[in-house]
Structure formats: C-alpha cells, structure tokens
Amino acid sequence: MFRAKWLLWGVPVAGAVGLGVGVDQWLSAAGEAKQDLKPATTLPITRVVLFNSGVGYFSRSGEVEGEARVDLTFPESDVNDLLKSMVLEDFGNGRISAVSYDSREPIARTLSSFAINLNNNPTFAGIIGQLRGERIEVAVSATAANQPGKLNGTIVGVEKQKVPAGAQTIDAEVLNMWCAEGMRAIKMADIQSLRFSNPVIESEFRRALEVLALSHDSQKKAVQLHFAGEGKRKVQVGYVIDAPIWKTSYRLLMNEKEKPYLQGWAMVENPTDEDWSTVKMALVSGRPISFKMDLYNPLYINRPTVEPELFASLRPVTYSGGFKSNHNGPVDGPPGESAKFDEAKPGGMGGKGFGARWGAMPKGAAAPVPLSLAEADHKNDGRYAKDTAADLARRLNTGTVGNAATAGALGDFFQYTIDHPVTLVRQKSALLPIVGKEIEGTRVSIYNAGVQAKHPLLGLRLKNTSGAHLNQGPITVFEGSTYAGDTRVLDVQPNEERLLSYAIDLGTEVDPKAGAGKQKITSVKAVKGIVTTTTKVTEETTYKAINRSQTDRALLIEHPNRTSQQFKLVDTDKPAEDTPEVLRFQIQVKAGETKSHTIKEERDDVSTIALTNGAEDQIRYFVALNEISASLKQKLNEALKIKGTWDHTARELNQVNADLQRFTTDQDRIRKNLRETPKESEVYATYLKKLSDQEKEIDALTAKQKGLVADEFQARKKYEDYLANISD
Numbered sequence: 001m002f003r004a005k006w007l008l009w010g011v012p013v014a015g016a017v018g019l020g021v022g023v024d025q026w027l028s029a030a031g032e033a034k035q036d037l038k039p040a041t042t043l044p045i046t047r048v049v050l051f052n053s054g055v056g057y058f059s060r061s062g063e064v065e066g067e068a069r070v071d072l073t074f075p076e077s078d079v080n081d082l083l084k085s086m087v088l089e090d091f092g093n094g095r096i097s098a099v100s101y102d103s104r105e106p107i108a109r110t111l112s113s114f115a116i117n118l119n120n121n122p123t124f125a126g127i128i129g130q131l132r133g134e135r136i137e138v139a140v141s142a143t144a145a146n147q148p149g150k151l152n153g154t155i156v157g158v159e160k161q162k163v164p165a166g167a168q169t170i171d172a173e174v175l176n177m178w179c180a181e182g183m184r185a186i187k188m189a190d191i192q193s194l195r196f197s198n199p200v201i202e203s204e205f206r207r208a209l210e211v212l213a214l215s216h217d218s219q220k221k222a223v224q225l226h227f228a229g230e231g232k233r234k235v236q237v238g239y240v241i242d243a244p245i246w247k248t249s250y251r252l253l254m255n256e257k258e259k260p261y262l263q264g265w266a267m268v269e270n271p272t273d274e275d276w277s278t279v280k281m282a283l284v285s286g287r288p289i290s291f292k293m294d295l296y297n298p299l300y301i302n303r304p305t306v307e308p309e310l311f312a313s314l315r316p317v318t319y320s321g322g323f324k325s326n327h328n329g330p331v332d333g334p335p336g337e338s339a340k341f342d343e344a345k346p347g348g349m350g351g352k353g354f355g356a357r358w359g360a361m362p363k364g365a366a367a368p369v370p371l372s373l374a375e376a377d378h379k380n381d382g383r384y385a386k387d388t389a390a391d392l393a394r395r396l397n398t399g400t401v402g403n404a405a406t407a408g409a410l411g412d413f414f415q416y417t418i419d420h421p422v423t424l425v426r427q428k429s430a431l432l433p434i435v436g437k438e439i440e441g442t443r444v445s446i447y448n449a450g451v452q453a454k455h456p457l458l459g460l461r462l463k464n465t466s467g468a469h470l471n472q473g474p475i476t477v478f479e480g481s482t483y484a485g486d487t488r489v490l491d492v493q494p495n496e497e498r499l500l501s502y503a504i505d506l507g508t509e510v511d512p513k514a515g516a517g518k519q520k521i522t523s524v525k526a527v528k529g530i531v532t533t534t535t536k537v538t539e540e541t542t543y544k545a546i547n548r549s550q551t552d553r554a555l556l557i558e559h560p561n562r563t564s565q566q567f568k569l570v571d572t573d574k575p576a577e578d579t580p581e582v583l584r585f586q587i588q589v590k591a592g593e594t595k596s597h598t599i600k601e602e603r604d605d606v607s608t609i610a611l612t613n614g615a616e617d618q619i620r621y622f623v624a625l626n627e628i629s630a631s632l633k634q635k636l637n638e639a640l641k642i643k644g645t646w647d648h649t650a651r652e653l654n655q656v657n658a659d660l661q662r663f664t665t666d667q668d669r670i671r672k673n674l675r676e677t678p679k680e681s682e683v684y685a686t687y688l689k690k691l692s693d694q695e696k697e698i699d700a701l702t703a704k705q706k707g708l709v710a711d712e713f714q715a716r717k718k719y720e721d722y723l724a725n726i727s728d
Contacts, residue, residue: 040071040224043237047280048422049415050268052471053287055081056243061236064094070225070237076296078241079221083295085240094229102221110211115204118212125158125173125188132157135197136177140190151186152197153179163187240290244269246283248434248473250489252500254441254460255480262466264435264473266416270424278421283434285471285491286413414469437466445505447543448558448582449512456508456555458485459501464492477502499556507549508589510557515540522604524628526635529611529724531622538570540600547589555589558582559599567601611723613716616643632728642722646715653708656701663698667691 043060050056064070074082079101088096111119116130128136137152156176163172173188196202210222227235246268253261266283270276416434424430440463447456460477464470470492477484477500485502492498518538525532547553556576561583569575575583589595609618622628623636670691677684 041068043070043072043225043235045274045276045279047238047282048276049282049284050243050246051284051286051288051290052245053290054242054245055240055288055290057238057240059236059238061234063232064227064229064235065232066230067097068227068235070227070235072223072225072237073220074223074241076221079223079296080292080294081241082223082239084293087238088225089236089238090227090229090233091235092229092231092233094227094233094235097226097228099223099225101223107211111208114208114211115201116208118208125175128155128175128194129158131155131196131201134201136194137197138175138177138186138194139192140186141192151177151179151184153177153184156183158188161185244271248471250435250470250473250475252460252475252477253480254443254477254484259438260441260460260462262435262437262439264433264470265431266434266471267429267431268422268424269429270426273426275426276422276424278423281418281422281432283416283418283432284413285416285469288413416468435466435468435470439463439465442554444499444554444556444586445508446499446501446556446558447508447510447545449510452504454509454511456505456510457501458503458505459487459499459556461497462489462492462500463497464494467494469493475500475502505549505553507547508553508555509546509548510555511544513542513544515542519605521625521627524622524625524632526611526632526726526728529726530608531611531618532606532608535605535607536602537605538600538602539567540598542596542598544594544596545587545589546594547591550591552591553589555587557585557587557597557599559585562601566603568603569600570602571600572598611639611726613643613720613723615723616640619643629728632726635726635728639719639722639726642715642719646712646719649708649712649715653705653712656705656708660698660701660705663694663701667694667698670694 041062041064043062045058046061047059048056060070060072083101086099088099090096108119111117116127118127122130132155135152135154137150139150154177156178159174159176160171161174162169175186175188175191177184177186196205225237246266249265249267251263251265253263268281268283418432418434422430422432442461444459444461445456446459451457470489472490473488475487475489477487487500487502489498489500517540518536520536520538521533522536523532523534541559543557545555545557547555559575559582561578561581569583573585576586577584583599585597585599587595587597609615611619619636619639623633623640628636670687674684674687674691677687
C-alpha cells in the first residue's frame with residue numbers, strides 16, 4: 001500500500017511504461033533521509049476563534065508517532081501573518097524539529113535545483129538521461145529479446161534505434177545499462193517499472209514532485225512542520241491570519257403581556273479551501289490591535305565596517321536600555337560567550353517552562369519567542385478548554401515574552417463559545433445562535449425634530465439583561481406575529497440601557513415653538529482700562545404634544561444638548577437622560593390628551609472693550625447703564641472731563657493751525673501781486689505794509705502753536721493714562 005501511494009504512473013494499456021519509487025527498499029537503506037519520505041500527518045482544524053478586527057485564530061491538533069511531518073498550504077497573502085503568530089506545541093516527550101516554507105523563487109528555478117530537473121515536462125527517457133551513472137533496478141516484460149525478471153545495473157545512456165514494425169521500421173528508445181554480465185540494451189517499451197538504488201536520488205525526485213504538485217495553485221505556499229520524538233503524542237499548531245469579521249443580527253419579539261424576547265444570530269464564514277468538521281468555535285467581541293509586517297521577503301540592512309585595532313580582541317559592544325529585563329549587561333559579550341538563560345525558571349530554555357516543549361536548545365542558539373495563544377486549547381489531560389478571551393490574553397503573558405500585553409489593555413473582550421461543534425464546508429457561511437433570552441424593556445415614543453419634524457418614533461428603552469455583550473448589528477422587531485420595523489443597535493454592555501426606534505408613531509404629534517428670547521446685562525466691571533460686560537441670554541422652547549391614539553404614551557423629547565455652548569437649564573425639570581448630543585425629557589401623555597413641556601436655558605455672554613482715546617462713545621454708553629456701579633460711573637465721568645480738557649486744547653491748536661495756513665496762503669497771493677505791480681504805484685506800498693503786518697501775526701501764532709502742541713500732548717497723555725488705570 002505504501003509503495004502504491006507513491007506510484008507516479010501505472011500501466012493502463014499494453015506497451016505503456018511507468019516509473020515506480022522504491023520507498024520500502026529505500027527506507028531500509030536510508031537512515032538520515034528516512035523522515036522526509038514518511039507520509040505526512042494530517043492535522044485538521046479543531047478550534048476557530050473569530051474576532052471583530054479582521055483576524056481569526058485557528059488551531060490544528062492531532063496525534064503523531066515518532067518522527068513526523070505535517071504539510072500545510074496557505075495563500076501567499078497569509079504567510080506574513082503565519083510567520084508572525086504561529087505557535088507549535090508537542091505535548092509528549094518530543095520537540096519541534098523545524099518549520100520550512102516555500103520561498104518566492106520561480107517554480108522553474110526551484111525545480112532546476114533538484115538532482116532531477118522536471119522542468120518542461122520531461123519524458124521517461126529524458127528523466128533517465130539526466131541520471132547517467134546512477135544504479136537502478138528495472139523490471140522488464142517477457143519478449144523474444146529477453147526473459148521476464150529484474151535487472152540491476154548502472155545507467156549508461158538512452159539512444160534511439162531502428163526497429164521493425166510490420167512492413168516498415170520505426171525509431172524506438174533503448175536504455176543502455178551496465179550490468180554484472182556486461183552491457184545490456186533494453187527497449188523502453190519493455191520496461192514495466194524502474195527504481196533508483198540511491199536514496200538521495202529517491203528523495204530529490206519525491207521533493208521535486210511535491211513542488212510540482214503545490215505549484216498547481218501559484219497563489220498557495222507550502223509549509224512543513226517537523227516533529228521529533230518517540231511514541232504517540234499529541235501535537236498542536238495555532239496561528240492568526242486574515243478572516244472575515246463575524247457579524248450579528250437580532251430578532252426582537254414584543255408582546256403586551258410578556259417581556260421582550262431577544263434572539264441573536266452570529267454570521268460566520270469559511271473562506272478557506274478546507275472544510276471545518278466538528279470544530280470548537282468561539283466568537284470574540286473585541287478589537288485587539290492587529291497589524292501586518294513583511295517577514296516573508298528577505299530583508300537586508302547596511303552593516304558598519306569596523307576597522308581592527310592593534311591588540312584588540314573584543315567585538316563592538318551594544319547595551320540594552322534602562323528598562324528592567326533578563327539581561328543585566330551587554331547584549332553582545334566577548335567572543336565565545338553565549339547568552340545565558342535561567343533553565344530553572346518557568347519560561348526558560350529547560351525545566352518545566354515553555355522551553356521544554358521546544359526541546360533542548362544547543363548552546364548559543366537563539367531562544368524561541370513563544371506566543372502561548374494555543375495553550376488555550378490544551379489542558380493537562382490533552383483535552384480542549386472553553387477559555388474566555390481574557391484567559392487567552394492572560395496566556396500570552398507566559399514564557400519569555402513577559403507582560404507584553406495584559407487582559408483588558410486592548411479593550412473589554414466578551415466571548416461567545418458555541419456549545420456544540422460546528423461543521424462548515426469551505427466557501428460557505430452559516431448562522432449560529434448566540435442569544436435567546438427575555439430582556440427588560442419599556443415602550444416609549446421618541447421625538448427629535450432633526451429626525452422627524454412632526455411625529456415621534458415608536459421605540460423601546462431596552463436594558464441588556466441577557467448577561468452577554470450584544471455586538472452591534474441590525475434588529476428586526478415583531479409585534480406578536482406581525483413585522484413592526486427594523487432598527488440598529490451599537491455595542492451594548494451587560495445591564496446597559498439603550499434606546500431603540502423602529503417605526504413612526506402616527507398617533508402622536510409634537511409641535512416645537514421657540515420663544516422670543518431675552519438678553520439682560522447683569523454686570524459691568526473695569527480692570528486696567530478694560531471694561532467687561534456680562535449679558536445673560538435666556539432662550540426657551542415649548543414642545544406641544546397631542547396623543548390621538550387609543551393608548552397612553554411615554555414621550556421622550558430629545559432636546560439639543562448645548563452644554564458646549566455654555567447653556568444651562570433653568571426653571572426646568574432635570575432630563576431623564578443626557579447624552580453628549582441630546583437631553584431627553586420624559587412626559588406622560590394619556591390617550592386623547594394634549595400636553596406642553598417648556599425647556600428654558602440661559603447662558604452668560606461676556607464681552608470686553610479696551611478704553612482708548614477713541615472710546616468716548618463707549619464711555620457714554622457705560623455711564624448710561626443702570627447696572628454700572630456708582631464708583632465706576634464717577635470714574636468714567638471724570639474721564640469724560642479730562643477728555644473735554646484735551647478736546648478744548650486740541651480745538652485751540654486746530655484753530656491756530658488753520659490761521660497759520662490762512663496767512664501762508666494770503667502771503668503767497670501778496671508776493672505774486674508784488675511781482676506784477678510797479679514799485680512806484682500806491683498799491684505796491686499797501687501790499688508791502690500788509691505783508692509786514694502779517695509777519696508779525698504769524699510770529700505770534702507760531703509761538704502760540706508751540707505752546708498748544710505741548711499742552712495738547714500733555715492733555716492726551718493724561719487722558720490715556722487715566723483710562724489705562726480705571727478699575728472697579
């Protein structure tokens with residue numbers, strides 16, 4: 001049976017030839033390569049944990065015996081996640097030997113690296129021709145040229161010969177072998193089977209065929225897990241890869257005489273190419289931080305070149321940071337020293353820690369970094385455990401990782417453990433029941449003018465008494481056996497209350513009316529010339545509700561929450577509930593009743609004005625206010641008096657400047673007339689006298705201007721200084 005498993009080609013018709021792999025003989029002859037030719041062990045998926053963050057934890061487990069190999073295939077897009085998260089465990093007296101995976105080399109290059117190149121679909125003769133000089137064993141059929149039996153010899157080569165075929169001759173391929181009795185020529189058509197005596201060639205041929213088999217899907221990569229040990233024992237592999245998020249949908253059944261009944265379903269998908277058969281499934285309502293990192297492609301970094309020093313024998317030393325760790329000294333010590341690990345402590349390289357599952361590590365080897373998520377599937381008796389998500393997170397803190405993550409640090413998780421094993425074939429989806437309980441709920445009508453201006457919405461004030469975290473999703477509401485509407489709920493913690501609305505309440509109408517509003521100045525204060533005015537702004541809104549239905553209504557009025565705008569409620573009952581967006585006021589409206597509810601809000605508007613030399617109008621405005629204090633009013637009146645003195649001086653200065661400007665213009669006119677008038681005329685003498693008199697007046701005005709400029713500056717400065725120091 002084992003030999004048949006590795007048979008490459010059979011003999012379906014007469015004349016056909018085949019190549020058989022002599023596994024049994026090879027196993028008896030080969031020692032070191034024995035592990036590679038043992039059949040791969042199958043590890044089915046036994047546990048699936050799906051998260052809301054687009055990843056899933058998959059666990060495979062089974063029994064192996066002795067030296068074992070497990071073959072897995074993954075889409076290339078999952079390899080990075082696999083390398084980042086895969087955990088291997090051997091729960092017996094075994095160890096993890098190695099994990100190998102396909103590189104990104106082209107298939108042709110990979111095939112050409114084997115002793116037998118299977119590129120370009122080689123023929124039987126083409127394969128034999130690559131192995132000239134190798135010993136083989138062939139089984140031949142009975143013909144006129146030879147007796148049936150087995151021949152042992154060495155491949156010399158393959159040639160074509162002319163052989164008769166009826167009335168003509170045809171070219172036939174002939175295998176030339178060097179046997180004990182000498183050279184033998186065997187027609188390829190007479191060969192029934194052929195096996196290689198060299199176990200290395202057998203291994204190379206098998207591995208090349210495996211590469212060909214896996215290359216049928218170019219997007220899949222092979223991963224091989226090797227376990228070393230003795231006897232039968234349980235092994236397990238767990239990993240985190242991309243997975244569709246699981247979703248929820250609910251049905252809410254309401255009845256007048258009974259509590260609302262909530263039924264919840266989880267929608268899970270199996271997007272893999274493998275059937276899930278009786279797997280233990282858990283659905284975690286939480287969003288752990290998850291990222292991708294390129295670990296698949298080879299990465300190279302630039303390394304510094306260190307010039308050797310005379311008599312120096314130490315390598316460059318780097319030191320760890322100031323955080324507490326297992327290393328108290330340099331990361332790299334002198335040559336010849338390797339990193340030491342405490343083998344007596346749990347999580348070290350020996351003893352009862354995680355390292356015991358990896359087996360003994362050679363001196364100087366790097367310590368594995370275990371991620372113990374897979375331990376959630378194992379107890380001392382080898383059975384699976386229904387651990388909570390918190391337990392899974394807690395187990396990540398074991399081994400050499402330390403407290404890299406703690407339960408609750410990434411948010412509060414809640415896990416739904418499916419009570420019965422789940423079977424889901426590949427590329428299929430399923431609905432799994434997760435909630436089915438009565439919950440507490442009160443019927444309400446919810447009015448929000450921004451949602452529906454005229455009518456409130458029929459709703460329910462739901463309290464999550466199911467004992468489970470309710471994941472966000474749609475809810476279909478039924479009144480008895482009648483469809484009542486749809487709604488949607490966000491994540492709801494246990495015992496948390498949440499409003500749901502599912503239909504328009506046509507029997508109730510609400511009319512909101514905004515009042516005129518009031519503004520009143522409440523205080524005026526001055527500090528160092530800055531006057532602060534506080535104005536109280538009052539606004540009110542009246543909601544008039546009429547209930548035309550035949551049943552009483554508990555009406556919830558959602559009023560905008562304007563706390564961020566500094567509004568606060570006054571002369572109004574406290575809301576039944578407040579959220580960052582709205583304040584909810586509840587009133588009872590009986591059947592056929594009309595009721596009004598007024599919401600009054602106020603806030604203080606504060607404005608500031610700096611008193612400057614141009615703020616006379618503001619000063620007069622403040623003086624006229626009744627809310628201003630007597631002392632501040634007196635100070636502001638004094639400022640007006642000082643301002644009046646400054647204004648008087650400024651007016652005099654402006655008058656002098658105007659007179660000087662008038663005299664300057666008149667003198668220009670007189671000088672122009674003098675140039676045009678004969679000196680002997682009487683008018684000329686008149687002009688000269690007038691010009692002389694004006695010069696005397698200009699001198700007097702200039703002196704007065706100088707004094708007024710100084711007086712105006714002092715008056716302005718006095719006024720500005722006074723304003724800048726007004727405080728009350």
